[in-house]
Amino acid sequence: MLAKPDNVFDRTAEWAALARFAGSPAASARFGVVSGRRRQGKTFLLDALARATGGFYFAATEDTELESLRRFGRALAARAGSGGEFQLHNWEDALRQLYAVVPDGLIIIDELPYLLAASPALASQLQQVLDPGGLARDTTSKLLVCGSAMAVMGGLLSGNAPLRGRASLELVVPPMDYRTAAEFWGVLDQPELAVLLHSVVGGTPAYRHEFVHSDAPADLADFGDWVIRTVLNPSVPLFREARYLLAEETGARDTPLYHGVLGAIALGHNTRGGIAGYLERPSTNISHPLTVLEDCGLVSKEPDAFRTGRSTYRIAEPLITFYSAVMRRNWSFLERGMAEQAWQAGQETFRAQVAGPHFEQLCREYALRNAVVLFGGPPSTVAAGTVADPAARSQIQVDVAVLGTEGQVLSLGEAKWKQTMGLPHLDRLHRARDLLAAKGHRTSGTRLACYSGAGFTPDLLRAAETENILLVDLPALYAQP
Structure with missing residues (x-):
């Protein structure tokens, strides 16, 4: 078993699953899928795995098919030690060259949905490669694909999808649980602060350092000031993160409607009828955004424990709840740089509609x-x-x-x-x-x-x-x- 690197916090179960996959003694090619919402540390984990095993790692970007093939060709040439780039005309060429260069090691393709968006046939081409008569038949390579677009990754192995039945690993990297998150932020010995902090940033590891410049509240008395100087500060990346998450995960065009649905749920209107009534729209108008938000993992539908057929909706990402309940309703203050006034105006809503329901969860x-x-x-x-x-x-x-x-x-x-x-x-x-x-x-x-x-x-x-x-x-x- 590969030892987990010291700079990987927690993620013991996830690392063990990845290490077993990478170190499998199977005398045949293997295929695995890693998914999870954005900012959960998937890339960090996979990069650490590639370094530990000497594997080939390629991170896709939002490019045309031609540009993606060029980048892939350069990465393969660097792996082969030949310099320059391989001339790849399509993904069939690319996969053939990939297994020629890496016939017996770990292969990681990160952010696969970007490649699928430009090249929808790639999933079928991967299936052909992994079939018993495919290119990978004479190799022992282990191919891992990863992505953050939950709707895309969720459909990769479902139903009649080309890759269904091919994966020997299907790993979802979740947010850290609330206790692990408290330890990660250094507030485990301050449980009231830990609840408040988790109700804003949840268990997303990227928010601890990259998004707030490693600024954590010192104690309970500092929590309000921390909110003002980070989450409500336009110069800090966390300020716009909730809006970016919605755009990245859903690709929503009618963003006011999506924000309206999330705002209704954040304020306690958490049934289909309640959401529609709050927005003053027919229930049929909110069916599509609710389905999209569920598919991408931003909203969960939770059945009532005792009433069959009755369900409520809950926002799965605490930062979006905070944005919808507090920030969006006080945007007139925030867009003028009046963070203190916005927090003053939103504190009661935060206590009642954010911290309270979050504590129940x-x-x-x-x-x-x-x-x-x-x-x-x-x-x-x-x-x-x-x-x-x-x-x-x-x-x-x-x-x-x-x-x-x-x-x-x-x-x-x-x-x-x-x-x-x-x-x-x-x-x-x-x-x-x-x-x-x-x-x-x-x-x-x-x-x-x-x-x-x-x-x-x-x-x-x-x-x-x-x-x-x-x-x-x-x-x-x-x-x-």
Whole structure:
């Protein structure tokens, strides 16, 4: 197994998968696909892998087919040590020359979607190369292709795609989880700051150094100033990143509509009807942008844990949530360089619509990661859910519902970001459990849970001891697993 380079932070599982692929003793050619949203460190990982193995690495750019072939020819000639460039007339020529130059090593083609955009037939040509009778049959080369365009990469191996069934590795490089991100930013010992920071930049590693000049908030008191001097500062790359992400991932032409959809979700209008109502448009008008945003991984559709057919939408990239809820609504300040005024105007929205819902999502992630230990079994679903209360003519919102693999309700939880939780919150969970039991759900072993960013009342602490109630505060949320 190749040792992970010291300059690669975390990514232990991803590196292990890549190292196994690159070091496979198989006496035949292999093919793998690496994908993930932009800025997650895929190129950094693959470049490190190429250096560690002496592999051939080619990074595609947004060029015409002719210019891409010229660049590829120069890279191959440099690999062969011949200087100059190989004259490549098409990608069939290029692939033939590639396997002649690298018959038994690692080959990495990064940002494959750029090549596919200019040369749509390339996927089929790769299939022919990898077929039993293809060019690669007499080689032991390992070909890795990588890309950030999630819709393109997701379709590469699906359905009737030419390369379906050819890959022996399909690796998605995700954002870092919230605890790893806190360690990466150096705030693991400051959990409240860690939640706030994660609600802005998430677990995207590129934002730590390249996008804010390695500026991290020193402590909780510095968080607001950090937001002002980085995220809301037009001279810092992070300022425009959310807009660039939308343009790069979706290729959207009707950008106001896409921004409107994201803005509606960021402000809590997270059902299809709610989004349409907020935008004052028919539901049919938002179907396409929602589908595109889902396909490229910027928005996720999450089913209600207890109501079949009811789903809510959530923005998967925290920076886009922050932009949509805070920056876009205060753009008149920002375009005049009035970052302090923009932050002052947006702080309440940030607390209510960004930090609060984000804390709930972190609690769901915590429950998912620790379900076996905390609730006695593996989960099939961890999601928010709605329980109807006919007697009160109301609904009880369950922020963290954990369902078991056999349909049992393992846990019901409520999460409050800046509210000290007490017995009324516990009573609401008791009521939700009783209502679910009356509807036939298996709740005999259900553990109730309260997740709080502000702590618990003495009464709730005493009740937790006698009733086996799970209480999760910020230190527990970030504790070593």
